[in-house]
Amino acid sequence: MPSNNCAVIGCDTKYTNKNIIRHRFPKDEKTCAIWVQKSGNNNLLNKSALQIFNSYIICEKHFDASCKSPGFKKLIHGPIPTLNLPVNCSVIDMSIEQSLEPLNSTIDMSITQTDDITWQTPNEEVQESLNTNQSLNEARGTLTEIRISRVKHLTPRKKLLYNVVKKYKRRALVLNKRCLTAKQRILKAERFMQIYGKSMSRLNQSTQNFVQSQIRMQIQKPRGRRFTIEDKVFALSLYKQSGKAYRALAKKFALPSRKSLLDILKKIPFEAGINDHIFEHLKLAIKKLKKLDRYCSIVFDEIALSASLQYTDRHAKVIGFKDLGGPHRSSDFADKSLVFMIRGSRKKFKQPIAFYLTNGTMDSTNLSILIKNIIKAVQSTGLTVVSTICDQAPTNIAAINLLYKETKEKFIKEGKENRTFGFEIENQEIIPLYDVPHLLKGLRNNLVSKNLHYVYENKKKTAS
Numbered sequence: 001m002p003s004n005n006c007a008v009i010g011c012d013t014k015y016t017n018k019n020i021i022r023h024r025f026p027k028d029e030k031t032c033a034i035w036v037q038k039s040g041n042n043n044l045l046n047k048s049a050l051q052i053f054n055s056y057i058i059c060e061k062h063f064d065a066s067c068k069s070p071g072f073k074k075l076i077h078g079p080i081p082t083l084n085l086p087v088n089c090s091v092i093d094m095s096i097e098q099s100l101e102p103l104n105s106t107i108d109m110s111i112t113q114t115d116d117i118t119w120q121t122p123n124e125e126v127q128e129s130l131n132t133n134q135s136l137n138e139a140r141g142t143l144t145e146i147r148i149s150r151v152k153h154l155t156p157r158k159k160l161l162y163n164v165v166k167k168y169k170r171r172a173l174v175l176n177k178r179c180l181t182a183k184q185r186i187l188k189a190e191r192f193m194q195i196y197g198k199s200m201s202r203l204n205q206s207t208q209n210f211v212q213s214q215i216r217m218q219i220q221k222p223r224g225r226r227f228t229i230e231d232k233v234f235a236l237s238l239y240k241q242s243g244k245a246y247r248a249l250a251k252k253f254a255l256p257s258r259k260s261l262l263d264i265l266k267k268i269p270f271e272a273g274i275n276d277h278i279f280e281h282l283k284l285a286i287k288k289l290k291k292l293d294r295y296c297s298i299v300f301d302e303i304a305l306s307a308s309l310q311y312t313d314r315h316a317k318v319i320g321f322k323d324l325g326g327p328h329r330s331s332d333f334a335d336k337s338l339v340f341m342i343r344g345s346r347k348k349f350k351q352p353i354a355f356y357l358t359n360g361t362m363d364s365t366n367l368s369i370l371i372k373n374i375i376k377a378v379q380s381t382g383l384t385v386v387s388t389i390c391d392q393a394p395t396n397i398a399a400i401n402l403l404y405k406e407t408k409e410k411f412i413k414e415g416k417e418n419r420t421f422g423f424e425i426e427n428q429e430i431i432p433l434y435d436v437p438h439l440l441k442g443l444r445n446n447l448v449s450k451n452l453h454y455v456y457e458n459k460k461k462t463a464s
Contacts (some may be wrong), residue, residue, distance in 0.1 A: 006059040009040040009086045010145070012173070013059040021073050022057040025049070031078060038062075040086035142166070206234060217254035227256050229264075236261050266314060273325015274354050274377050282351070282381040293347035297387045297433075298374060300340045302361070307333040323357040324366070332359040338367075340374050345386060353378065364398035368406075371399060375425045387422075387431040391438040400432045 002024055004015035013020050025032050032049040035058060044052055058081055060068075067079035142165050143149065154162060200208055209230050217225045227235075235256045239246040249255060269277065286294060309320035322332040334357035341352045354374060356362070362370075375385050390396045403423040411418040422431040452463040 002053075002055050002057045004057070006061075007039050007041050007044065007056040008058055008062055008081070008084070011059060011061065011084065013061065017059075021060040023060065023063070023075055024057055025052045027053050031080075034080060038081045038085055142169075210234060214254055220254070222257075225254060225256075227260070232256050232260060232264050236264060269315075270355075271325065272323040272355060272357055274373065278351070278353055279377055279381055282353075282378075282383070286382040289347065293344065294382060295345040295384050295386050296342045296378070297345055297389050298340060298371075298378065298385055299343050299389045300338065300371070300374075301390060302336050302338050302358075302393075305335055305337055305357075307335050309333075321357070322359045324370075325354075325356065330359075334359055336360065336362075338362055338370070340370075342378060342383065342385075343389075361393070361395050364395050364402060367395060367399040368402040371403065372425055375428075375430065379426060379428065385425075385428065385430060387433050389433045389435055392434050392442050403430075403432075 002022075004022065006013040006022070007025075013022075025035050027049055029049045032052055036044045036052065039058065041056075044056065047055075062081035062083050062085060063075060063079055064082055067075050069076050142162060143151065148154065151159065151162065200211070203211070209228075213227065213231045217227070235246075238249065238255075239258070239261055246255070250257075269275070307320070309318055311318050320334060322330045322334050336358045338356040338358055339352060340354045341350055343350045354377075356370065371388065375388075378385055388400070390400075400423070403425075407420060407423040408418055410424065420429050422429050424430070454461055454463070
């Protein structure tokens with residue numbers, strides 16, 4: 001097995017440097033002779049190419065990037081060490097270089113002829129290290145280069161120069177390690193960016209934003225995180241799906257707090273009545289839908305509220321009184337809310353579009369007016385309303401009967417036969433439907449409170 005120490009004179013690569021790649025001398029005698037000459041190691045001059053191949057190596061510090069095979073640790077065919085070599089070995093015999101030229105025709109080197117290796121004096125070596133910054137991988141021992149075995153054999157002046165050389169070599173070694181570390185970090189960053197860019201390009205925009213947000217926010221403390229508006233909107237969509245699931249995800253991912261999400265909602269102007277900004281957004285969204293996907297139903301129902309008042313600084317307004325939108329406000333406390341929502345008939349989508357605060361149950365006259373206004377507003381966005389859905393509350397039934405009556409009077413005035421099953425709004429027939437749970441509930445109540453008359457085997461019978 002070859003030694004782990006680099007054969008180049010002055011190189012500090014030892015067996016302890018595990019991360020440095022080492023290359024054996026070539027078996028080819030001509031190329032091996034050039035490597036031996038470049039190394040400046042006189043111990044190799046009397047050895048054969050096979051002996052050198054089996055026992056000695058040169059580390060990667062002495063080879064240019066063009067000599068290295070991309071993606072592999074090995075070298076290309078016929079490389080020549082050119083970096084961090086002893087100064088006195090920078091020139092080689094012309095005849096050897098010319099004989100190697102067919103093996104490595106891509107290397108262009110300036111060559112001068114010399115007969116023997118010349119040694120530098122301590123003064124010249126100190127001057128060279130100070131002026132050229134070459135001290136990274138020079139002699140394992142400065143004394144070896146000047147053929148002196150002990151420091152005590154130096155004169156006082158030479159000792160001073162020797163200490164200066166050691167000082168600058170140590171400094172150069174530190175700088176070299178820093179430089180190598182920085183280069184390695186840059187290479188790792190470049191590789192990471194290449195892999196990261198390829199992976200991110202396969203994701204949709206929402207997923208890309210979420211991944212980038214996690215990379216950016218995970219290193220921050222919870223109170224130091226600053227989310228973009230896209231991050232907050234995405235988190236709000238998760239929170240609206242399930243608050244419990246959102247709290248579970250927030251333990252693993254960097255997500256905005258509940259207060260941040262509520263602050264976003266406060267910035268959206270929701271007023272009682274028809275909200276124009278909702279319908280403007282609907283117009284943009286509906287442009288992407290096909291014609292058949294634009295058919296929808298209007299669903300409305302009342303929910304009970306606790307009577308209370310709340311003052312909002314943003315709008316300088318007290319909320320909690322009866323409010324039918326616009327100027328239709330009163331001093332009565334609101335205890336119910338009437339909510340309207342659209343639901344896709346063919347394509348599955350739903351969107352709340354309006355709400356009203358009422359005191360008690362809304363009367364049928366006002367309710368019929370609200371239904372007409374909502375239908376007209378929805379139809380103006382490009383959607384086609386085909387039905388209304390509500391429960392069988394007396395007020396709802398009375399309001400729908402009023403709409404039936406208006407449609408009937410319209411046909412009478414025009415002298416036409418009324419063949420519609422429902423009622424018309426702006427020449428569009430609307431079919432009123434009642435939700436299935438209330439139909440079942442009404443059937444049950446009728447069976448409990450009334451007798452059932454039926455015919456069985458041509459005989460009229462009654463079930464009580």
